[in-house]
Amino acid sequence: MFHVRISGYKRLKTANRCAGSFFRERYRLPTELNALVLGNLAPRTTGSVRLLLRCALSACLFGWLVCVQAASPSVALHYGADAPLEELKAFDIVVVEPDHGFDPKRYRKPYSELYAYIAIGEVQPSRDYAAAIPAKRLLTTNTDWGSKVIDLSWPELPVFVADAIVSPLWEKGYRGFFLDTLDSYRLVSGIDEAAQQKGLIAVIETLHRRFPGIRLILNRGFEIVPAVRDKISMVAAESLFRGWNAAARRYVEVPASDREWLLGQLRRVRDEFGVPVLAIDYLPPQARGQMRETAERIRALGIEPWVTDGQIGTVGIGRREIVPRRMLMLYDGSPGGLLIEHPALRFAAMPIQHMGYTIDFRDLNKPLPAGSLAARYAGIVIWANAPVARGRQVADWLQQQIDQGMKVAIFSSFPFAAEGRLASRLGLRSVAVSGTPGRLTVASQDAMMGFEAPLQPDRRNLTTLQLADEQGRSLLKLADARGQTFDAAALTRWGGYVLDPYAVVGLPGTEQSRWIVDPFAFMQQALALPDLPLPDTTTENGRRLMFIHIDGDGYPSRAELPGTPLAGEALLTQVLQRYRLPTTMSVIEGEVAPDGLYPALSAEMEAIARRTFALPYIEIASHSFSHPFDWSRAELAAPKKKDDESYHLEIPGYQMNLEREIVGSVDYIRKNLVPPGKPVRIMLWSGDAAPQAQALRIAENAGLLNMNGGNTVITRSFPSLTAVSPLGYAIDGIFQTFAPVMNENVYTNLWRGPFYGFERVIETFQMTDFPRRLKPIDIYYHTYSASKQASLKALHKVYDWSLAQSPNLIHASDFIRKALDFETIVLAREDGGWRVRGNGELRTLRAPPTMGYPDRPASKGVAGYVAGNEGNYIHLAGGDTFLRFAATRTGAVHLTDANARVSDWQSLGAGLRFSLKGYQAIEFSLANASRCSVLANGRALTPRKSSGGVQSFGISDAAATIETRCRDR
Template sequence: MNAFLRSCVFCWALLCSWCIQAAEPAVAVYYGSKASLSELGLYDIAVVEPDHGYDPVRFRQQSPGSELYAYASVAEVLPDRAYFRKIPAEWKLARNGAWRSIVIDQTPAQWPAFFADEVIAPLWDKGFRGFFLDTLDSYRLAANFDEAAQQEGLVRVIDTLHQRFPGIRLILNRGFEIVPRVRDKIQMVAAESLYRGWDANLKRYVDIPAKDREWLLQQLQAIRERDKLPVLAIDYVAPHDRDATRDTARRIAQLGIIPWVSDADLQTLGIGSVETVARRVLVLYNGADDPALNYSSAHRFLEMPINYMGYIVDYADVRSPLPADVVRDRYAGVVSWFGGAIPDARFKDVRAWLTRQMQQGMPVLMMDAPGIPLDRTLMTTLGVRSMEAAPAFPLKKAEQSPLMGFEAEPADPAHDYSGWLLTPQMLQQSRQLLSFDDAKGQRFVSAAITPWGGFAMSPYVVADIPGTEQSRWVVDPFKLLKQALRLPDFPVPDVTTENGRRLLMAHVDGDGFPSRAEAPGAPFAGEMLRREILERYRIPHTISVIEAEVSPQGLYPRWADQLEGIARRIFAMPNVEIASHSYSHPYLWDRTVSHGLFAESKEVDLNLNIPGYQMDLRREIEGSVDYIRRRLAPEGKPVKVFLWTGDTAPSAEALAISDAAGLLNMNGGDTSITRSNPSLTEVKSWGIRKGGHLQIYAPVTNENIYTNLWHGPFYGFERVIETFEMTDAPRRLKAVDIYYHSYSASKQASLKALHKAYGWAMSHRLHPVYASEYIRKVADFYEFAIGREGDAWRLRGPGQLRTLRLPPGMGVPVVDAGSGIAGYVKGVDGYYLHLVNGAARVKMREEAAAAAALPYLVDANARLGEWQPQPDGGLRLTLEGHVPLELRMYLPPGCSLSSASNANPISAVPASDRSAIRSFRSAHNRAQLQAQCRAL
């Protein structure tokens, strides 16, 4: 039998002997610094470089059942380690030139205590309880060594760690010879390079020879069978080759070995038994096209569809060097959207960068204009013959895909039309979305899905409506993104819904609090707001004031006592959370951008006219919050939220000040889709990130937009109902947000419009929340992680966002006792999945499969607290909201729902059918419930 056949037989024997083993933990080995705690929480064990600042205590709280392990090198040390200087020269046994490290002699009697004190103890104090011990075999790099003595020293190190740190958990990287002596003190054994490895001398990835693999498999089999320990194989593949990474992990897993396949430096989130979904899309833009990122086309138009599909946008301004670490572990694709040519000094670098991304298999979507002249290399990569050739008119439409004409039909080509002439091979391999034939028979392509991604060129992306400020999508952005970037379906973190019901919130900017109302006695608008709205609609409200409008040192000192009294009464209400709307209501928050955009305008310095005051970010944010805390807020009631004023486009500096003050921030976005402007270009993203800080946009805009900047009609805000309806179907794009200013309570027409908006909300099955709750959910969207584990999905988030939407075609979620899933409900755009907390593992079943066997939550207007499945198939649950409780439960035959406490009883809503979905109500906003099931 030849070596290859012996190897195959041996591998099959391993597969047969290991396939009956219990499921092993999912492990990641990641020495980078960019993965979030949620991403690492997808794994049962995540080994990290401890110097990168990961907090194991916070991780343990956020991801119960998962654990961070700290990397610790036993027999090698890098000179930049803090303890390197303390190592005696006589302990330095050799040098590892490939990694520029020093090999440490394991035989000195003091070495185990030194390693425990200097390496492990500081990490233990930080909260690490698990450790990945590396370089156990490095003594073999020395010219002379006593192998038995070195191994004895390693055993003493492990014994010392167990004596010093009770409960410590250890993973050994190799050290096969000592495993039988320490197997009761270690959790797992790892080995590198089973199928693919890294040659540190040649600096390249290599295939492992069959004889080396066979030897390593024998060692791993012995550990599994003799020592009853799980084993982990760490292989190395080029980071851009995701297919090879996936295939190598699959081959390792088929042997029953825990797989982890990553790049040679372990700087990327590789693939193991769990594969993290890459949720980022990098968008290239030219900062010279617009005065600020907020106004760029990519942000205004494209980020919302990207967010809706579950992805996060990272922006890169082509005027600066482009990021070098755009890899498939984190990025699903790259989009460029340039309004015109990028700076001449940058186009060569941008061109080379784009070529490299495409050649490495990163999907690229080019929007609107290429922005760069093409060289031969990029033209070959794109499959373009020419971009300069002028078509011979007249042009005749050749192909139009259903993706085109989404909101507006493609216009006939203008005299300056320019499309792409593709090579015959690229034409054959691509799917034309829109193309034209000229009088000479040449095919010009304006939009296509290509092997490298796709493109859609102006004017067939977004069209302006002549004579208006409106725009329309020509191409379907959802389908274009999905098809060009090859975006897979996965459970999408959803910020619009919780427990199956669309979120409802109400928040008020403080403008006009001192205005006199059109009512007997001319009360202040703030008082009318309290009487007419807050007392009547007992849903959660987030209410703000502008300090300079109500304080004794502000603009109206003679009314300050009355105004502050009204504010105190409002802030004391149980359905109100407190917010600040600044000190002087600045119109522009980013003065760097502002002076470029409004260089000749007084709006640069526009705010309330306070004598002697000049705009100061800290005074506006921290100062106004401090004033409210000292003078207006009831004792013990915090000021949670800061609501941006004016153009609602804060700078990164302003966002940093807000974050440092512990405030949640919101406003901006201006979603205002209506029947007279029925375009998704009017629906904005969840927020925008600047300098590592996140601004949360209000779900919909305020009455100022519907009333022509408060010039009338003053009843215009009733049209917000159109926005509520059009952002719920055919896709649920936004929560319901009744957002307005205090001055809306000053006019009878605007007050009636408010009553209509509230009446609409009260008549629908919604889930009321405070703005702070919504803000935290959106923040979680950017942190949430999804991983694929065979036929299941692992879901991890910080815990505030608890809804995932399953795109149509993914099937129906399976609810079982250990899934972390409380239930689901079908919506217009897929099933909405309810998480018990921030972690879950879910499988799908076919739509036509048998009904669920266990009770589950269909929907509720309250948040889940306790959710405890019982051994008999029943469960105990707690719901707590802000209004009288409403819920629906799926109750299989033999199951019933009742109150677990007499204090907060529930009553069943009479049903006209015998459906297994039953409705319940309570006069209270909290209930402890139990579902009991009897055997039939």
């Protein structure tokens, strides 16, 4: 029970009204209980009901001095066609312009919902329903916005609003509406205001009658609040401190007298009628500091804030402030070139994603994003191999972004000729060099240089730039034979740069590369990235994730085993049935089906596949119909032209067709190989695993997850982060998840031997775990690995090593969904803590030690934490988390680690109650539980071991409900 001191009868009545409004809105209490909450606690009220009411009041009063603050939802408004809904889900309510085509049903989250903006008192001529309003009911023109003022006393208006405006939006899925222009009738001199207000009340009453459960936010309309207070969720008003003058198109400070009047109206709505209130203020989008300050001033008054630009077209600041997790990556694409081959993706993307950021790739040769980017992007990274043709436009655009506070990190080359005025604008100067510079030497270098290979100055790639700004710091200063110096890498007031060949260098005579600059340190400092709790896809509940996925290649091969069984049979008996682990298995239809390459073996292979797919721990995927080796070429194939078949299996009579490869192969598996009701979830890309937009779109439209691609092959003989691929990337908005680690084909020299070579993947697992955990354990191989004794032994060695690490076992689909969640998780500052919202698939945040320790009792949805190599892994219990840190460890009981997923998390005083469900016998550890009894499914557990305040437990089941019953300390 929370205790709040309230003096006086008036405040008690206010609190009761607030509790009634809050619980009526959030929990839809029965009318009788609403009446009890709205009134005082009568002496005749039963003890149980009185207790319920006290709990309601205490919940409402938690937090701020005024109870409505707790009841008020967080609100954002964005009327742009490109509203970033994934970021805006940080707010409980997001008001959008519905004509932009958003899908409220698809967007709806347990914690966030789209509301539709609708104008009641005005109409734009462009609205599709505008022509249906009688001309005599259009009273005047609002010249500021070019709209017509509607006569609210029009008797047919309530039905018109319900039928023409709200009903179509209701059908689309909107359940909340922001009603604007309610006071526009005041633009008409001498109008009967009472009649206008009566008409507005009739509109709201009609909407409530016609659309049960509708939720309404009024923009002003203060006079009608007493009559409709039980039918509205919130009242908004614009310009409490800062306003937008639409006629003059400028931002203005609100006069004190206007502010006091408006504040009085908002307080009356909040305090007398128990309705939450929202203040919408306006500032230039680049004035983030002023936005933050204004939002804090509004919040201090007990009013929900939203501070945005005058067009309501950028991400503003409210009770929560979104911390940008997107990085804008600019690269110099070439005609016909693939992004997957560019250093921007191959090298720079992995460090960025590991630091917790998602990436939007944009080609420097195409138009760049307009407007202020500060609210959406954490920084700009550029990887150009040379100046681009439109370099001057790029330079001007970049300067605009720098002027608005964006930080920039440049790799390899400036995308424009950095000389003269362009260099000067960046705090640089181009040095004229006469003759040959002679031998270059390193005059000075920062500790972040020489990261994976020593510096080797190369005069053939000399860019003759020097820092001219005292705010800059040289990272690599080169000197020529005459003593002239050049800054080949530097941190600057706007970010930093590392020029070729001091970012990544290729090793002569090999396919290997090395980072010369430490990409983590460079981007952290150049982009001034703050310490944040960032999402992590490698770990859950403190355990490294592990999954297994198998490409179907080689199913008809004969195994080097007694009786020479098919490789599919050997895989089933020698591996899958032996380990009985969650595994994602695929087949190639063109290998297995009767009309494929091996019709004589088809019946036997199909029978093996059915037995395999029937196993409860096997997840089913397709590996295509004809196994395209080159997906970009497959995308360009013309169905009616002769196919030379050089880029896919030569299946008689087959002409390349992407639908057939993806949807057709999945349909074949579903109809012929899968037990009834068991889904086919995934498309595992074949060959180069580089699908382009059309293939990705086909898979997504078919409801398939997709994976494969990437080239993580780091080993002791290739000890470089350039051999660690990113999580994946998006093409036209569809994300391709890369396989975390490459398959045995690479470790066996393209299956030429040694066939035991896959055991070296253990090196990859080790080197992607320390000093940074970059990847989960992914045992990825083909069916043909079961065809040879040496490769089978290697598989057993890899399986046994991996299981010895005590991982958290998952399926490939679980990992893919985590990758997709990583792309869209939003992080926002709130009340000295952090609001984290996602789809609930990704359950780990990684926080640097400088942030302190998670304060579980002061947080919501945080199950616990454990120390890792780079800080604390924080365990999330769901998709909506509030996280607060403390300088020292708290003594509260928390989950240290578990090999299963947490659900139904509850704090019960000093104890806990939660469920664990996984794919193996459950193991878990609790910290600070020495004064607690621990039960699993109601039965007491004895710790297997205790050390350092942590107790470890185990049970034989793969699912259990855990409860801790703790004595007071």
